[in-house]
Amino acid sequence: MIINKAANPIRVGVLGFGGLGQAAARILAAKQEMSLVTVADHHGYVYQPQGINIDTAISTYHERQSVGYLAEGGVLSSNSIQDVLENGVVDGYFLALPNLPNTFMADVARQFIQSGWKGVLVDALKRTSAVEQLLELQTALQEAGITYLTGCGATPGLLTAAAAVAAQSYAEIHSVKITFGVGIANWEAYRATIREDIAHMPGYDVEQARAMSDQEVAALLDKTNGVISLENMEHADDIMLELAGICDRDRVTVGGVVDTRNPKKPLSTNVQVTGRTFEGKISTHTFTLGDETSMAANVCGPAFGYLKAGVALNSRGITGLFTAAEIMPQFVK
Numbered sequence: 219m220i221i222n223k224a225a226n227p228i229r230v231g232v233l234g235f236g237g238l239g240q241a242a243a244r245i246l247a248a249k250q251e252m253s254l255v256t257v258a259d260h261h262g263y264v265y266q267p268q269g270i271n272i273d274t275a276i277s278t279y280h281e282r283q284s285v286g287y288l289a290e291g292g293v294l295s296s297n298s299i300q301d302v303l304e305n306g307v308v309d310g311y312f313l314a315l316p317n318l319p320n321t322f323m324a325d326v327a328r329q330f331i332q333s334g335w336k337g338v339l340v341d342a343l344k345r346t347s348a349v350e351q352l353l354e355l356q357t358a359l360q361e362a363g364i365t366y367l368t369g370c371g372a373t374p375g376l377l378t379a380a381a382a383v384a385a386q387s388y389a390e391i392h393s394v395k396i397t398f399g400v401g402i403a404n405w406e407a408y409r410a411t412i413r414e415d416i417a418h419m420p421g422y423d424v425e426q427a428r429a430m431s432d433q434e435v436a437a438l439l440d441k442t443n444g445v446i447s448l449e450n451m452e453h454a455d456d457i458m459l460e461l462a463g464i465c466d467r468d469r470v471t472v473g474g475v476v477d478t479r480n481p482k483k484p485l486s487t488n489v490q491v492t493g494r495t496f497e498g499k500i501s502t503h504t505f506t507l508g509d510e511t512s513m514a515a516n517v518c519g520p521a522f523g524y525l526k527a528g529v530a531l532n533s534r535g536i537t538g539l540f541t542a543a544e545i546m547p548q549f550v551k
């Protein structure tokens with residue numbers, strides 16, 4: 219199916235072309251208002267100002283592990299993010315990159331600031347400490363003319379934003395409880411996501427998970443029958459809801475179950491927001507995602523909704539760092 223693009227589509231770049239990056243590209247293929255013009259992975263990049271052929275990009279990546287091998291516009295590079303920054307004309311990027319080490323995304327943000335590029339950046343960061351590093355770049359982002367929206371995946375992201383809306387019924391918020399269920403057919407499709415989840419398991423940290431070989435990850439998953447169960451995770455939903463003035467971060471809890479051997483969700487992803495109304499009633503709003511929606515749909519859909527909102531802000535001269543809990547995503551046609 220060929221979708222005709224709008225007259226001046228938003229020119230989008232996707233950095234990182236693993237599980238989420240490829241899903242993001244597939245989503246863009248069906249959008250009129252956005253055109254995917256550049257993709258970068260660890261070993262190269264592709265830039266095609268008229269729009270990338272997404273099927274070819276995905277099959278090339280699967281066959282040769284880099285879009286740099288694409289005949290049209292592909293370049294092999296060990297410095298692909300910097301190369302894309304220097305060579306592409308792009309309005310906004312979705313950073314579908316692993317945050318390994320935990321400082322990686324903040325380093326990428328600094329790279330953008332130093333390059334003099336102006337535009338919109340969106341990430342799907344997960345850890346509180348990673349968002350805290352970006353907060354330190356608030357002024358630098360503002361001065362650079364960059365509108366950076368952080369935590370714009372599913373959790374943090376869609377569910378955090380839903381909590382911020384749900385909170386409006388209450389005079390006081392007692393708790394926000396996020397429980398996610400993720401089902402994927404095989405862990406290799408989302409290596410960074412799974413490594414970052416392992417980093418939350420008792421006895422593991424980010425550096426250990428990052429250093430694990432694929433064989434070690436597979437051996438660990440063999441022991442757990444492919445299932446990772448997590449509770450009380452360090453998740454940026456807490457700092458995002460605190461910054462948005464909804465509640466203190468210690469009232470926000472995040473946990474979930476990831477099945478790496480079955481695309482069916484092990485449980486329904488939901489957020490429960492409990493509070494007291496102005497009449498003194500205690501109640502709970504629950505927002506549950508449809509079980510048929512995949513992690514990729516719930517991360518990449520919101521990411522582009524926030525990217526569109528970011529472009530609107532940026533064109534009005536509004537720059538700096540925002541979270542998914544303080545901006546309403548727009549719908550991308």
Ligand code: NAD
Nearest residue numbers: 234235236237238259260316317371372373408409410411
């Ligand atoms: P992945 O491992 O499948 O793919 C990572 C991609 O990044 C690969 O294409 C790799 O080549 C590329 N890459 C790595 N280092 C690079 C570099 N220095 N320069 C350019 N490209 C580089 O990753 P994934 O499973 O799709 O996850 C991506 C991120 O999304 C993770 O950080 C994960 O935590 C996050 N995520 C967020 C949510 C959410 O709801 N907020 C949900 C799932 C995943």
